[in-house]
Amino acid sequence: MLSRTADDLYWMSRYLERAENLARMLDVSYSLSLMPQSGRGDGLDELAMPLLITGTQDEYLRRHGQLHADRMLHFFALDAENPASVFNCLGAARVSAHAVRGRITADMWENINASWLEIRTISEQGLGRYGTTRFCEWVKERSHLFRGATVGTIMxxxxxxxxxxxxxxxxxxxxxxxxxxxxxxxxxxxxxxxxxxxxxxxxxxxxxxxxxxxxxxxxxxxxxxxxxxxxxxxxxxxxxxxxxxxxxxxxxxxxxxxxxxxxxxxxxxxxxxxxxxxxxxxxxxxxxxxxxxxxxxxxxxxxxxxxxxxxxxxxx
Structure with missing residues (x-):
């Protein structure tokens, strides 16, 4: 197999897995932030956890100045300027999948392409209207569907x-x-x-x-x-x-x-x-x-x- 093809397949998979993992991370941080806190009581420490785990705290603070729940959730979910967002992970996965369209099955391609089209619609709607928990569950569901299509259809x-x-x-x-x-x-x-x-x-x-x-x-x-x-x-x-x-x-x-x-x-x-x-x-x-x-x-x-x-x- 050509190195370029192997590279696109490898990173297509990594970006899809990363999107799912980001959704899992956001889901748990968002859920725990709603619990009574022993400190300030606002849950911001819990919401800062994804920034610390991914090493993106400096970039977030440079752009937004201070920690804010809605901005932090958007930063990781739908921010087109954040390379580590779910939005950009799915976009990068689609680019890699398109490059190796002839090496993956129709079911796999349709799943990735549909996920990209749908997250663009979600981005236009906004996370506040769509719902954070609903968004995280959607990302996990799309990942599961891709994994099932891969296991069930590719040689x-x-x-x-x-x-x-x-x-x-x-x-x-x-x-x-x-x-x-x-x-x-x-x-x-x-x-x-x-x-x-x-x-x-x-x-x-x-x-x-x-x-x-x-x-x-x-x-x-x-x-x-x-x-x-x-x-x-x-x-x-x-x-x-x-x-x-x-x-x-x-x-x-x-x-x-x-x-x-x-x-x-x-x-x-x-x-x-x-x-x-x-x-x-x-x-x-x-x-x-x-x-x-x-x-x-x-x-x-x-x-x-x-x-x-x-x-x-x-x-x-």
């Missing part, structure tokens, strides 16, 4: 492998960043039951719902969501589709299936990451410090992305 060829590569490297990064942000906000749970606040329960529950893992937690663990159990599930449990371990297993398997010797650096790094997480227990994560451990994984994922690019996607 099991290199094209499908590069699409899946983009999905899982983006998903792994998002899970790590969301978990890290919540842990930095809440810290490790106190052993004293009297110190366990309702706020912590709702924060961890909201994170699990944002990652479609609330039901999985209820099946795998007893009791309320707490830092150590949530971290173990989202980092180390292979049964959970959005966990770090599940994503790394997919990345390792996909890269190992790609032909040729050019990809050995990426294959080796993916295998090393998968093996490390496979044989890690949650106590080791907390002994190192969860923030430091997650930061290390995010950095290594970045190196894996660079290795994939240099191995398969660079255009001579």
């Amino acid at each position: 099991r060829s290199d094209a499908s492998r590069f699409i899946r590569l983009g999905t899982f490297i983006e998903r792994a990064d998002n899970t790590l960043r969301l978990l890290d942000a919540r842990y930095e906000l809440l810290g490790e749970d106190s052993e004293d039951p009297d110190d366990r606040s309702a706020r912590a329960y709702y924060q961890w529950s909201a994170l699990l719902r944002a990652l479609s893992s609330f039901e999985a937690f209820a099946e795998l663990y007893r009791g309320s969501p707490r830092a150590r159990k949530v971290a173990e599930m989202l980092l180390l449990r292979e049964e959970v589709p959005r966990s770090l371990r599940a994503c790394l297993e997919e990345l390792h398997s996909i890269l190992a299936s790609l032909p040729g010797d050019n990809g050995r650096p990426a294959q080796r790094l993916a295998a090393e990451m998968e093996a490390r997480v496979r044989y890690t227990v949650i106590n080791e994560v907390f002994e190192q410090g969860m923030h430091d451990w997650i930061t290390e994984q995010i950095d290594t994922l970045g190196r894996l992305g660079n290795a994939i690019h240099s191995s398969y996607l660079e255009i001579a």
Whole structure:
């Protein structure tokens, strides 16, 4: 497969996954901002979380001066000037899909094109009239439809492998960043039951719902969501589709299936990451410090992305 084609397929998938992840992030921050706050009571600290997770706080403040709920939601949802908005992610995905129109199926193209046309209509209407929660659910639904069309219609060829590569490297990064942000906000749970606040329960529950893992937690663990159990599930449990371990297993398997010797650096790094997480227990994560451990994984994922690019996607 030509590097240019592989690159467009890979980034088409990454942008679609990123749009879904942004919608999940916005949904949980918006929902928690409506809860009674222990500080100023206005929920702005909670709404600032997506800015911190995505590293776009300086750009937002440069343009808007101060944090404002409606402007922040528009900034991430429909702002055409913000490269990290859902609007621009879907637009970039459509551009990549159009470039590889002959390598994807009609169902896949129609889904991406329809999503782009519809979000332009939503943008004209405005998020205030359309509704934040409704918008986030719409983005997730469109992502699910695309994923279903992909699994159900595309040949099991290199094209499908590069699409899946983009999905899982983006998903792994998002899970790590969301978990890290919540842990930095809440810290490790106190052993004293009297110190366990309702706020912590709702924060961890909201994170699990944002990652479609609330039901999985209820099946795998007893009791309320707490830092150590949530971290173990989202980092180390292979049964959970959005966990770090599940994503790394997919990345390792996909890269190992790609032909040729050019990809050995990426294959080796993916295998090393998968093996490390496979044989890690949650106590080791907390002994190192969860923030430091997650930061290390995010950095290594970045190196894996660079290795994939240099191995398969660079255009001579």
